[in-house]
Amino acid sequence: MEAFLHQVLSGLATGGIYASLALALVMIYQSTHFINFAQGEMAMFSTYLAWTMINAGMSWWLAFVLTILLSFVIGMLIERILIRPVEQAPVLTVIIVFIGLLVILNSVAGWIYTYTIKSFPSPFPAEPVFGGLMSAHELGAIGVTLVVLILLYVFFQFTPLGLAMRAVAQNPVSSRLVGIRVGWMLALGWGLAAAIGAVAGMMIAPIVYLDPTMMSGVLLYAFAAALLGGIDSPGGAVVGGFLVGVLENVMGAFVIGTELKLTVALIVIIAVLLVRPSGLFGRVIVSRV
Amino acid sequence: MDASVRGCLAIPARGRMMAALLEVSRLQAGYGAFSVLHGISFAVQDGGITALLGANGAGKTTTLRAVCGMVKAAGSVVLAGAQIAGRSTEDIVRRGVAHVPDGRGTFLHLTTEENLRLGAYTRRDRADVAGDLERCYTYFPRLEERRAQQAGTLSGGEQQMLAIARALMLRPRLLLLDEPSFGLAPLVVQEIFRIMQRIRQEQQVGILLVEQNASLALEVADHAYLLETGRVVLGGRADEVGRNEAVRKSYLGY
Ligand SMILES: Nc1ncnc2c1ncn2[C@@H]1O[C@H](COP(=O)(O)OP(=O)(O)OP(=O)(O)O)[C@@H](O)[C@H]1O
Numbered sequence: 001m002e003a004f005l006h007q008v009l010s011g012l013a014t015g016g017i018y019a020s021l022a023l024a025l026v027m028i029y030q031s032t033h034f035i036n037f038a039q040g041e042m043a044m045f046s047t048y049l050a051w052t053m054i055n056a057g058m059s060w061w062l063a064f065v066l067t068i069l070l071s072f073v074i075g076m077l078i079e080r081i082l083i084r085p086v087e088q089a090p091v092l093t094v095i096i097v098f099i100g101l102l103v104i105l106n107s108v109a110g111w112i113y114t115y116t117i118k119s120f121p122s123p124f125p126a127e128p129v130f131g132g133l134m135s136a137h138e139l140g141a142i143g144v145t146l147v148v149l150i151l152l153y154v155f156f157q158f159t160p161l162g163l164a165m166r167a168v169a170q171n172p173v174s175s176r177l178v179g180i181r182v183g184w185m186l187a188l189g190w191g192l193a194a195a196i197g198a199v200a201g202m203m204i205a206p207i208v209y210l211d212p213t214m215m216s217g218v219l220l221y222a223f224a225a226a227l228l229g230g231i232d233s234p235g236g237a238v239v240g241g242f243l244v245g246v247l248e249n250v251m252g253a254f255v256i257g258t259e260l261k262l263t264v265a266l267i268v269i270i271a272v273l274l275v276r277p278s279g280l281f282g283r284v285i286v287s288r289v
Numbered sequence: 290m291d292a293s294v295r296g297c298l299a300i301p302a303r304g305r306m307m308a309a310l311l312e313v314s315r316l317q318a319g320y321g322a323f324s325v326l327h328g329i330s331f332a333v334q335d336g337g338i339t340a341l342l343g344a345n346g347a348g349k350t351t352t353l354r355a356v357c358g359m360v361k362a363a364g365s366v367v368l369a370g371a372q373i374a375g376r377s378t379e380d381i382v383r384r385g386v387a388h389v390p391d392g393r394g395t396f397l398h399l400t401t402e403e404n405l406r407l408g409a410y411t412r413r414d415r416a417d418v419a420g421d422l423e424r425c426y427t428y429f430p431r432l433e434e435r436r437a438q439q440a441g442t443l444s445g446g447e448q449q450m451l452a453i454a455r456a457l458m459l460r461p462r463l464l465l466l467d468e469p470s471f472g473l474a475p476l477v478v479q480e481i482f483r484i485m486q487r488i489r490q491e492q493q494v495g496i497l498l499v500e501q502n503a504s505l506a507l508e509v510a511d512h513a514y515l516l517e518t519g520r521v522v523l524g525g526r527a528d529e530v531g532r533n534e535a536v537r538k539s540y541l542g543y
């Protein structure tokens with residue numbers, strides 16, 4: 001029982017990270033209708049930025065905040081410079097741009113930082129908590145994730161800017177007609193997605209270590225989470241993230257073994273696509289015909 | 290166009306004591322290489338209602354889109370003395386042009402009240418916005434009953450009311466209405482037109498009204514223009530346009 005509880009709790013910790021990244025995927029999906037394949041690589045790059053700052057002697061939390069801000073700006077720049085020009089382009093062009101971004105970020109990170117695996121410090125104490133049930137880092141990661149999710153919820157639900165971003169995701173033409181600067185909202189969305197990804201990267205790096213491919217598995221789980229929750233549902237992505245995290249850990253520990261854990265993500269993806277493509281919370285449109 | 294139509298071609302009617310809020314001249318617009326408007330000219334008086342009539346495909350919707358920068362256009366569009374042709378839709382809206390588009394443009398997955406709040410997105414006078422929200426609810430009590438409801442679940446008439454109310458939340462100087470009566474029961478149409486006249490009396494706003502229902506439009510408008518395949522073939526005071534034989538035959542049905 002205790003072993004099971006342990007797996008569930010550490011599943012919630014990684015699940016929170018998948019949830020954040022899934023949320024970032026959903027945000028960009030809502031405005032572009034594409035999965036940002038480069039989301040994981042963006043997060044990886046942000047984590048390297050944090051690592052550089054910490055290595056230069058900066059305090060962990062200051063590096064954390066600076067990395068979030070910097071990632072936000074980089075995300076906006078990516079939208080303005082790379083995505084904007086292909087907004088109206090055919091599907092394949094957009095996908096190639098996403099993949100190009102992925103490859104570029106990966107190689108630049110490899111070029112600057114080399115492909116050797118680095119350890120990334122955790123800001124939380126090394127001692128386990130709850131009598132060894134989970135590590136302090138896992139508990140801390142859950143806490144950080146929850147703070148991020150609550151802040152985002154408040155932003156989208158209760159601020160005029162958040163409302164405008166939701167409006168743009170639904171109906172860009174009408175958004176222009178009420179005076180919303182749609183282009184800036186899209187850039188803002190990319191900035192936020194990059195910032196969320198940065199948090200996810202800094203929270204997962206102490207667990208999976210730091211290397212240019214660190215996020216490929218994580219992104220796959222996040223993708224599964226987003227699909228499970230419903231690719232157009234931010235709330236669904238969050239729930240999906242926690243579910244996938246727990247499922248992955250429990251299955252890995254008791255059913256298929258840690259080596260095959262990643263297949264959980266694939267199974268979830270395939271099952272959702274086959275059984276319920278709109279996901280658990282995918283938009284069921286309540287409207288008149 | 291035939292002679293009887295040409296005879297009545299009075300170019301921008303000079304309103305009595307009213308300044309032109311919107312002056313459009315030689316406006317050309319289209320979609321890609323397909324040209325729809327071939328240099329049209331008309332005006333909307335401040336505090337007045339101008340009706341834009343015409344058959345399906347004449348270019349009425351395109352005219353409204355061109356005025357607020359939604360389609361590429363050439364020519365001159367002057368709003369309260371300032372040239373707005375070529376500006377972005379967002380900028381034109383910020384200058385006080387509210388557009389109730391063809392198809393209503395409702396944010397279906399947001400609540401009624403969120404839709405209304407978006408209408409006031411560019412305004413910084415938060416206190417007045419709250420007051421205007423209440424005023425919209427007095428114009429359209431049905432919207433108040435449905436303030437927390439997802440807008441996609443409103444009836445067609447309610448969505449049309451919502452679209453007009455959303456436009457009013459901007460406190461516009463110029464209101465562009467694209468077929469507000471489309472698909473609505475006669476009783477609802479009457480209600481909407483009654484409110485439109487009330488708005489015109491209570492707020493200093495010029496209205497450019499596109500309407501299939503010509504008799505209804507000529508009743509509320511003080512000026513009217515008739516559009517035929519992208520050209521203004523007739524324009525003047527609404528009562529004069531209504532008496533024109535060709536208009537009576539083709540659009541009023543008597
Ligand atoms: N998005 C578009 N792309 C290409 N052509 C268009 C588009 N919208 C309208 N058109 C064309 O432009 C012409 C004028 O259309 P418009 O919608 O302005 O007419 P309308 O007077 O509003 O007609 P209706 O009374 O049917 O609404 C039509 O021939 C139409 O096919």
Ligand SMILES: [Mg+2]
Pocket residue numbers: 349350351391467
């Ligand atoms: Mg039309």
